[in-house]
């Protein structure tokens with residue numbers, strides 16, 4: 334019984350590609366084409382990929398651009414007259430951040446070989462709003478940097494070598510991306526006073542339960558997206574702001590969820606707990622009966638039964654668990670025999686994945702009768 338499996342595999346593939354290719358590759362040395370007359374083109378076999386340079390001495394030299402119409406434009410960067418507030422220094426093999434001109438609001442420094450962020454470059458950079466430092470070699474961000482740029486809104490420092498969350502982050506921050514580092518420490522008060530932060534991405538680090546205290550996130554009263562996937566948590570993190578809309582905890586070692594864990598959330602719509610150690614024992618019966626929830630992903634766990642969910646839920650991923658049977662009558666968020674002339678009472682579930690369990694067709698009739706909006710079910 335397969336409906337929409339093509340869609341599923343396409344979707345899965347897309348997601349996978351998204352996870353693997355979120356970064357642009359490092360710049361290759363520009364290979365100059367010899368100016369010759371036309372030659373018949375012979376297809377060349379793809380050579381082996383260039384190894385990533387390890388030592389600073391292996392790094393290719395910085396790429397210098399032509400002189401700019403702006404005298405304050407660093408030679409490593411491009412300053413476009415159409416975007417006078419942007420400083421484009423990405424993909425230039427930069428090792429040291431150049432002195433940032435006063436007019437710069439948006440700094441693009443991604444895909445370089447920067448190893449440390451120190452305040453010297455920022456003496457005049459008081460107007461900076463966004464910094465993209467993704468895909469460098471940064472192991473330290475000196476906290477005095479942030480004293481120079483008090484109005485910073487976005488800090489993107491994913492795919493670096495940070496071992497802890499930087500200290501002294503400005504209270505003005507709205508987005509903080511620190512995924513794909515080696516973070517195993519969050520200094521006390523690291524997120525204090527950040528009442529405007531809406532996105533915090535700590536995906537793919539080395540955070541364990543003891544790194545997340547009850548008060549770690551307490552000031553983040555505007556937080557909407559929290560990504561703690563691919564860490565080494567065994568417990569659900571405590572003290573998560575109730576403003577959250579998206580909570581991603583995939584690929585940890587979480588075994589159970591406290592009974593009232595989601596009780597105070599008022600906007601929670603997306604919860605991902607794929608690839609954890611959840612079993613029926615660790616999951617209170619109605620823990621996911623959350624009326625704001627639209628998308629719940631619990632694939633690759635050890636669940637033996639389908640958890641109870643609210644009639645507003647639209648997407649449910651339960652693939653690759655140990656589910657042996659599914660009882661639509663039990664599962665149905667309303668009484669199947671009740672009068673259903675009122676369509677608003679019909680459960681909203683549209684997409685259900687149950688593949689990789691111990692189920693065999695056919696899909697039980699009570700499931701089909703209850704979930705009338707189902708467009709795709711993967712069995």
Ligand SMILES: *[C@@H]1O[C@H](CO)[C@@H](O)[C@H](O)[C@H]1NC(C)=O
Pocket residue numbers: 432434435456457
């Ligand atoms: C800082 O900005 C001022 C005013 O634009 C300029 O005169 C000065 O040279 C700048 N200093 C540095 C270190 O760039």
Ligand SMILES: *[C@@H]1O[C@H](CO)[C@@H](O)[C@H](O)[C@H]1NC(C)=O
Pocket residue numbers: 504505506528529
């Ligand atoms: C938070 O955002 C509001 C509204 O944009 C702004 O007035 C306030 O100054 C911001 N807070 C900080 C600490 O930057």
Ligand SMILES: *[C@@H]1O[C@H](CO)[C@@H](O)[C@H](O)[C@H]1NC(C)=O
Pocket residue numbers: 619622623624641643
């Ligand atoms: C689930 O939540 C609804 C409110 O959205 C409530 O009426 C219902 O009793 C809950 N069911 C269980 C089993 O907790």
Ligand SMILES: *[C@@H]1O[C@H](CO)[C@@H](O)[C@H](O)[C@H]1NC(C)=O
Pocket residue numbers: 660661662663
């Ligand atoms: C499903 O659950 C209902 C209510 O507990 C029960 O009456 C029914 O026999 C079950 N159906 C199956 C196929 O086990």
